[in-house]
Amino acid sequence: MKAIHINETGDLNRLVYGEVPSPRPAPGEVVINVRAAALNHLDIRVRRGRPGVPIQAPHVLGSDASGTISELGPSVTGLHIGDEVILNPGVSCGHCEFCLRGEQSECPAFGIVGMSRPGTFAEQVSVPAVNVHPKPAHLNFEEAAALPLAYVTAWRLIMTRGGLKAGETALIHGIGGGVAIAALQLAKLAGATAIVTSSSDHKLARARALGADHGVNYRKVGDIATEIKKLTDGRGV
Numbered sequence: 001m002k003a004i005h006i007n008e009t010g011d012l013n014r015l016v017y018g019e020v021p022s023p024r025p026a027p028g029e030v031v032i033n034v035r036a037a038a039l040n041h042l043d044i045r046v047r048r049g050r051p052g053v054p055i056q057a058p059h060v061l062g063s064d065a066s067g068t069i070s071e072l073g074p075s076v077t078g079l080h081i082g083d084e085v086i087l088n089p090g091v092s093c094g095h096c097e098f099c100l101r102g103e104q105s106e107c108p109a110f111g112i113v114g115m116s117r118p119g120t121f122a123e124q125v126s127v128p129a130v131n132v133h134p135k136p137a138h139l140n141f142e143e144a145a146a147l148p149l150a151y152v153t154a155w156r157l158i159m160t161r162g163g164l165k166a167g168e169t170a171l172i173h174g175i176g177g178g179v180a181i182a183a184l185q186l187a188k189l190a191g192a193t194a195i196v197t198s199s200s201d202h203k204l205a206r207a208r209a210l211g212a213d214h215g216v217n218y219r220k221v222g223d224i225a226t227e228i229k230k231l232t233d234g235r236g237v
């Protein structure tokens, strides 16, 4: 199959578009025919290489994907060939103390598709069946592929760790990237007030269109903390 992969880490010129072996599903895994994949900053970090973390060449990049199931591995139940799915790229053991209390990203065996195992910038990818979810019907494949990594990161940040509740105020410092925009949308859906910052008035305007209650250009205000205190009547965020 065709895939964007690297044989060694480094600059952009290390990227190869070419043939790699097609995946075979291990027990409990399914193969997805990838219809759309999204680029994350993580892909750039993996391509550049991380100290002490060797890659296994050819390493296929990419964490996010949507597509259709093309093959079921042994002992997979509840999924069918042709199902339209999105992928949760965080892979964990499922039975350690962290996994059992819903802290999968703390699992000693935690890995991410495209980082610790072959990625999604390929015609096919094999992933654990527990990591695939139905593609929302109101999203096309491109829109669905843009969701997972940014939204699970933002969810863990502001919901799991931050415990954000309706009526509270969230500050999203540096709006514009995928995780920040996901955090803004989740904060608004949670019923919180959202304050965003940027050095770009254009990004602040886009954030307001997405529901941000206040936008602060940190290049134009003296002290950001003072400004936030002012916006929250001294309560802070």
Ligand SMILES: [Zn+2]
Binding pocket: 092, 093, 094, 095, 096, 097, 098, 099, 100, 107, 108, 109
């Ligand atoms: Zn675990």
